[in-house]
Amino acid sequence: MAGYDRPALVAAARRSIRRGSKSFAAASRLFDRTTRERVWLLYAWCRACDDIADEQEHGRPVLPGPIGTRLAPENRLATIRTLTELAMAREATGTPAFDALGLLMQEVPLTRAMVEDVLTGFAMDADEWRPRSEADMLRYCYHVAGAVGVMMAAVMGVPADDRDTLDRACDLGIAFQLGNIVRDVWEDDAQGRCYLPVEWLAEADIPPGEVTKPHYRRALVPMIARACTLAREYEASARTGAARLAFRQRWAVLSAANIYGAIARKVERLGEHAWDHRVSTSPMEKARFIAAAWGEARRDPPIAPHPALTRGDFTTAASR
CATH class of the missing domain: 1.10.600.10 (Farnesyl Diphosphate Synthase)
Known part of the structure; x- marks a missing residue:
């Protein structure tokens, strides 16, 4: 089972919501601290899944790689599923946004x-x-x-x-x-x-x-x-x-x-x-x-x- 660095994951999630959604970032500041941090963690996982699915970076297009290097949609979905399964099993994924989900599932039902x-x-x-x-x-x-x-x-x-x-x-x-x-x-x-x-x-x-x-x-x-x-x-x-x-x-x-x-x-x-x-x-x-x-x-x-x-x-x- 992963031993999560909570402050680091929260900090990464905060950066993610600031880059990915000004509207959600503005609304999230109104929560109490604990809820706010957990909302950031959930947002980070959702954002990362979206970005993998659409080959984007915080909702913005990324420069295309060399011809033949783009993953097919089903392979992108497989990546999302694999990292999410690891997170739900409380295993380290090497990706802060998916580790954020693992941490969150330890804290809330x-x-x-x-x-x-x-x-x-x-x-x-x-x-x-x-x-x-x-x-x-x-x-x-x-x-x-x-x-x-x-x-x-x-x-x-x-x-x-x-x-x-x-x-x-x-x-x-x-x-x-x-x-x-x-x-x-x-x-x-x-x-x-x-x-x-x-x-x-x-x-x-x-x-x-x-x-x-x-x-x-x-x-x-x-x-x-x-x-x-x-x-x-x-x-x-x-x-x-x-x-x-x-x-x-x-x-x-x-x-x-x-x-x-x-x-x-x-x-x-x-x-x-x-x-x-x-x-x-x-x-x-x-x-x-x-x-x-x-x-x-x-x-x-x-x-x-x-x-x-x-x-x-x-x-x-x-x-x-």
Whole structure:
């Protein structure tokens, strides 16, 4: 069993979140110290898995190596799985981000099933999986983000038997990913990917592979609005769950919800011009969202219903 250098792993994880996500880094500062460090550790593992899967460095493209040196997607997935298995077995991996997962699993009750649900998302991308229906798109959102929300809730101390709160933590991750999908339509297309449902594209008479053609922008707008409506439903459910957390945890979660929710709202508001430039939030906007979340965290939100599809539907589908 590995003897982890906790301060070194926490320091490396802190550097990772600062480089990889200004939004999550800003929200994480609101946690108490212990929770904050554990959130960094979980982020570091997720970031490293993303980077291996996409051959990137903290979400940014890396210079291509010599011809013939790039790993095939299935080999990149195998690397992620091997390092993650070592981490879950509490064995040293030689990679701080994966050792961070091993350390975290010593400190909080993360389960193999939680980790496997996240790995399924990387497997879906390695298989060049595409959503056919709305339910398919939401299942993908679960595996690449909702399942991370469940792990984050466990890091914050939500017990495994509190299914409703874990479901709502999952809903926030799904809302975040829906925002990513609508923002990144052009970037995903450049990588040969599309996460909008085939059935939606067919209804809009947009042929496969032509989603970013200029003459289809107007037809794309109602589809984006539809995804943004879903994102609001999942975000509202998550806000109900956040009210059960300790104050500083609630403040941090609501800050992240405000920051990421704003991305989807901007995309929807911009309509056909949403992809002229990559939508983001400025430092000043982030500060305002964090301040607003402080007031929101002091009040009980309206109790929102669960969306039609949530965690149990996606984990069941994955097991079939």
